[in-house]
Amino acid sequence: MTITLGEGRTPLLEAPRLSARYGIELWLKWEGANPTGSFKDRGMSVAVTRAVEDGAHTLVCASTGNTAASCAAYAARAGLRATIVVVRGAAAGPKLTQVRAVGGEIVEVDGTFSDAFAHAERLASEPGHVLVNSTNPHRIEGQKSAALEILEQLGSPPDVLTLPYGGGGNTRAYALGFGDRLPRFHPVQAADRAGTVASAIRIVEPVHRVDVEEIVARTGGSIVTVDDEQIAAARDLLGREEGVFCEPASAAGIAGLERGTASGGERVVCVVTGHGLKAGA
Ligand code: F0G
Numbered sequence: 631m632t633i634t635l636g637e638g639r640t641p642l643l644e645a646p647r648l649s650a651r652y653g654i655e656l657w658l659k660w661e662g663a664n665p666t667g668s669f670k671d672r673g674m675s676v677a678v679t680r681a682v683e684d685g686a687h688t689l690v691c692a693s694t695g696n697t698a699a700s701c702a703a704y705a706a707r708a709g710l711r712a713t714i715v716v717v718r719g720a721a722a723g724p725k726l727t728q729v730r731a732v733g734g735e736i737v738e739v740d741g742t743f744s745d746a747f748a749h750a751e752r753l754a755s756e757p758g759h760v761l762v763n764s765t766n767p768h769r770i771e772g773q774k775s776a777a778l779e780i781l782e783q784l785g786s787p788p789d790v791l792t793l794p795y796g797g798g799g800n801t802r803a804y805a806l807g808f809g810d811r812l813p814r815f816h817p818v819q820a821a822d823r824a825g826t827v828a829s830a831i832r833i834v835e836p837v838h839r840v841d842v843e844e845i846v847a848r849t850g851g852s853i854v855t856v857d858d859e860q861i862a863a864a865r866d867l868l869g870r871e872e873g874v875f876c877e878p879a880s881a882a883g884i885a886g887l888e889r890g891t892a893s894g895g896e897r898v899v900c901v902v903t904g905h906g907l908k909a910g911a
Pocket of ligand 1: 694800801
């Protein structure tokens with residue numbers, strides 16, 4: 631049985647005003663349109679479906695908030711328990727509201743995301759528990775569906791793909807989905823990984839760093855670094871110019887375009903990863 635909340639099949643939106651601004655053909659893959667408001671739902675459906683098949687009773691994850699909301703929702707859908715590990719004070723309030731609304735249990739730890747992840751790994755080593763972070767291969771398999779949709783929606787791969795870079799799982803998923811038709815990859819990270827306002831990507835040590843660097847090198851792209859002011863400005867720009875309200879981390883790709891990652895009429899897909907309502911005020 632597939633555990634689903636109707637994830638995926640998200641819009642690929644034209645962005646005429648921002649296209650003109652950068653001299654490119656820009657498309658927005660609007661992942662805030664997923665059931666819990668972020669791209670995490672794609673991979674969570676697959677990972678939770680597999681966890682049920684394997685006889686699990688409890689899902690575990692460490693999260694900056696969006697994986698948490700998704701894990702808890704899919705656990706509820708499947709009739710499983712969810713234990714969510716977050717760094718104290720680090721996840722946006724509305725994301726924790728989402729977790730509680732569907733009956734997830736929140737465990738707070740002090741330290742960094744790596745500490746939360748280590749704690750989640752310990753919890754998940756108990757029988758009947760399954761870790762649903764992006765180190766779970768089913769998560770990546772599910773998330774690659776976004777790239778397959780883009781191929782369908784555009785009819786061919788774009789020249790350039792840009793997206794936020796936190797742990798790097800999503801970058802890996804898109805590379806897997808595009809297969810041998812890879813666009814140039816520009817993952818965009820926060821300059822202050824430890825303290826950025828973009829709390830969703832507040833991750834000091836990206837778990838998929840080696841793979842992300844390999845994908846960027848293979849496609850002739852670059853890892854772009856932007857500061858908090860640039861992230862905030864990009865979030866406002868996306869809202870005002872195109873009517874798309876995303877959370878700060880999700881505007882990282884636009885912040886990268888402001889820095890000139892694409893030009894000359896290139897066809898660009900910018901992945902807008904999560905809804906603005908998740909970020910709080
Ligand atoms: N955008 C949003 C809105 C996110 O929540 C995340 C990651 C990313 C981008 C980065 O994706 O880690 O695959 O490079 N959020 C994780 C979480 C860490 O716990 O929700 P990545």
